[in-house]
Amino acid sequence: MKKGVGLRAAQRQILRDNDVLAALDERDVTDIAEGGRDVSALTDKELLEFIMAANLLYRAGEPLIDDGRYDFTYVAELRKRHPEHPFLHRVEPEPLALAKSVELPTRMLSTEKAYDFETITRWATRIEKAAAELGFAFDRLRFRATPKLDGFAAYDDGEKLYTRGDGRRGTDITRAFERGLKVAGTGERGQGAGEIVVSRSYFASHLAALFDNSRNFQASLIKEKELEEPAAQAIDCGAAVFYPFAQLPQWVGGWQELSRDFNDIVDKLWTQLDYDVDGIVFEMTEDAIKEYMGATRHHHRWQIAYKRNTETREVRVIEVVAQTSRSGRVNPVAEIEPTRLSGALIKRATAHHYAMVLAKGIGAGAMIRLSRSGEVIPKIEEVVEPKEVVLPQSCPSCGSDLVWEGDYLTCLNILDCPAQITNSIEHFFKTLGNIDGFGPSSVSRIYQGGTRRIRDIYSLEEQDLVALGFGPKQAQNMVEQLQRSLVEPIEDWRFLAAFGVHRMGMGNCEKLLSVFPLTRVFALTAEEIVEVKGFSDKSADEIIKGFSAVRSEFEALYALGFNLIVTSRQKEGGDRSGAILEGKTVVFTGTMSRGSRSDMQAQAKVLGAKVGSSVTTKTDLLVCGEKVGAAKLQKARTLGVKIVSEQEYLGMVAGAES
Structure with missing residues (x-):
């Protein structure tokens, strides 16, 4: 702007x-x-x-x-x-207000980002490790690099075009093709994920006077209202297209070549297309390694996007102020002399903790060197001229005395500190992910009205919310959303993670619940937690302390009857060896008629299966719904993978669950 x-x-x-x-x-x-x-x-x-x-x-x-x-x-x-x-x-959501949201044919994840070659090297090291575990020679593996288009993400299954939405649910924008939008490359529909983009040169010569930027124009192509003339002309002449990722120009080669010619490869791909590009995507090409490495809930582990940006500046600290976080930790923020760094006016920089402030002398009058890079913006790179430090004695939110916990000054007033309470409530609803309407403004209003516990929020009725200042319709929607969060299925690890226990993010919650049932975790000893791979003695002690702090709230909310999907776990004694899906790798493809694909994948995990996204040599079972691609079927037959219909699969698991 x-x-x-x-x-x-x-x-x-x-x-x-x-x-x-x-x-x-x-x-x-x-x-x-x-x-x-x-x-x-x-x-x-x-x-x-x-x-x-x-x-x-x-x-x-x-x-x-x-x-x-x-x-x-x-x-x-x-x-x-x-x-x-x-x-x-999680996948950064597209707005779903364009139309009613629908289930995507396949999940559309974001891409992990790297801002320097060292991060790319660490990513390649993880691939090398996976390759060794699978018996592949790393020096024979092939990497692919493609431009990362800066357009409007969408998915084309051959019949419908969807926005990416939140990665699971998007909106139907097939009207873009009905208006004449063409597919770049081969021109064929059904090539999966891609971006709606407009030619950079065409935008500059024909659209720059009418639209503030290309994003603004790209969105106009899919809006429900009638297509305006500039957009229609851009579609007619092929300047605006849907560009499938499969059609992007690419570089393919080994790691030795990639590491040697990294900058040249990036420079060439960045300027090869007449479309806006905001990075270069690197990925592994071997299907077996991709399957093995899998994905987080945010991105594929076998893929990474490289972006550019860095700058440094020396600046004087005016003072250091304290801010209280959800965990009670009080974070130091250095107010600095205003300075421009990478185009932004910087007035503050965050230090890690007060132990760092003390050790490095980040006090009023100190001279510090700031950097701007993708990982930390802005980051205090160095204290050039240290000064005396004055530590805060009380919490800036509630006034309680602060205590040292390791490197951090901490407010222990968990029950009455406004910053901790409101941030914890927001964290709960955001982590659940199946409820809308409880953002910062709503939570703040509820808190100011005297409701301080999540369990009490679930007891609020429409008239209570109206009394707090919400409109009647908004109050009705909020009550409906609270009920929705109880009824709509969510994973038990997500529910546990919503309580914000330190060191118990979603990954660790899923890891713990793969060994112990949810109803047992609050009674676990440190020894039992340490036995789970990935947990140390120190983290176990902190987790037990955190569980103790939230146990009452957890039990009250658990009693409300959330519809929890139980994490698949190995039972003591190994009595699941006879389960029909135990240890099998299952891939679901096509459109399912008896539920969403994600629901069937969750059910398969509960029954002990590993769920894959593509057919590989490790796949044991391919479950086919409607509209299955011929290539995937042919690959399954070539590899000797067992192929069953949705109905056959449901018959199989019916016996396994009984």
């Missing part, structure tokens, strides 16, 4: 329609976007709210800031403060 212009009418309307602003107002959003407020000066709530607003506007075709600043400044700051924040470990 242009300096000093403020939000456009369309941007204001999108933010209001989606009710994302609470801690911030529209003037705050403008000020942050224009660099008037340093990112490190934002509270956690303000930072997340700005990120959500920027993401919403970007994906709705009304960008607030460019993709580089979004990644390198705001998301990176969130990653620095809270590496396990749920927002960082």
Whole structure:
């Protein structure tokens, strides 16, 4: 957005329609976007709210800031403060307000990001390790590199075109093809994931005077309203297309060649297409290794995107202020002399903890060197001239005395500290992921009205919410959403992770529940936790302490009857050896008639199966719904994989579950 212009009418309307602003107002959003407020000066709530607003506007075709600043400044700051924040470990959602959301034919994940060659090297090392475990020679493996298009992500199954949505559910935008949108490359439909893009040169010569940016134009191609003439002309002449990832220009070679010619490969691919590119995607080509490495809930482990950005500056610290996080840790934030770094006006920088502040002398008047890179923005690289440090004595949120816990000054007032309570409530609902309407503004209003526990929120009725200042319709929707969160299936590890116990992010929760049932975890000893791979003595002690703090709230909420999907685990004594799917690798393909593919995958995991995304030599069973691709069937037959219909599969598991 242009300096000093403020939000456009369309941007204001999108933010209001989606009710994302609470801690911030529209003037705050403008000020942050224009660099008037340093990112490190934002509270956690303000930072997340700005990120959500920027993401919403970007994906709705009304960008607030460019993709580089979004990644390198705001998301990176969130990653620095809270590496396990749920927002960082789920697919950044497209707005679903375009139409009713529908299940995607396959999950569309985000891509892990790298900002230097060292990160790419670490990624390759993980692939080398996986290759060794599978018996592949690393020096014979092939890597692929393709441009990362900066367009509107979509998925084409041959009959419908979907927005990416939240990675699981999107919206049907087939109307784009009905309006004449062409497919780049071969021109064939059904090539899966891709991006709706517009030629960079065509945009500059024909559309720049009409649209603020290409994202704004790309979104106009799929809106429900009648297509405007500039968009129709761009489609007619082929300047606007759906570009399947399968058709992208590519480089393929071994790791030795990739590491030697990395910069040349990146430079060539970055400029090869007449479309906006915001990175280069590197991936492993061997299906067996891809299957073995799998994916997180956010990205495929066998794939990574390289982006560029870095800059440094020396600046003077004015003072160091304290901010209380959800965990009770009080984080030091250095207010600095305003300075421009990579195009943004920086006024604050976050230090890791007060032990670092003491050790390095980050006090008022200190001279520090800041850097801007993808991982930490801005990061205190070095203290050039240290000064005396003054430590806070009380919590800035509730005034309670602070105590040292390791490197951190901590507020122990868990029950009454406003910052800890509201941040914990927000974390619970965000982590559940099956409830809307309980963002920062709603939670703040509920807290100010005297409701301080999540269990009590579930007891609120419409008239209670109206009394707190919510409109009647909004109150009705919120009560319905609370009921939805009870009824809609969610994984038990997600439910446990929602309580925000330190060291118990979603990955560790799933790991623990693969060994112990949910009803047992609060009675576990440190010795039992340490026996689970990945948990140390120190983390076990912290986990037990954290479980003790949330046990009462957990038991009250668990008693409400959430519809929990039980994590597959090995029972003591190994009495599951006779289960029909035990240890089998199952792949689901096609459109299922008796439920969503994700539900069937979850059921298979409960029965002891490993669920794959593609047919490989490790696949034992291919379950076919309707509209299955011929290539996948042929590959299964060639590899000798057992192929069954959805009905046959359901008959098999009916016996296994009884």
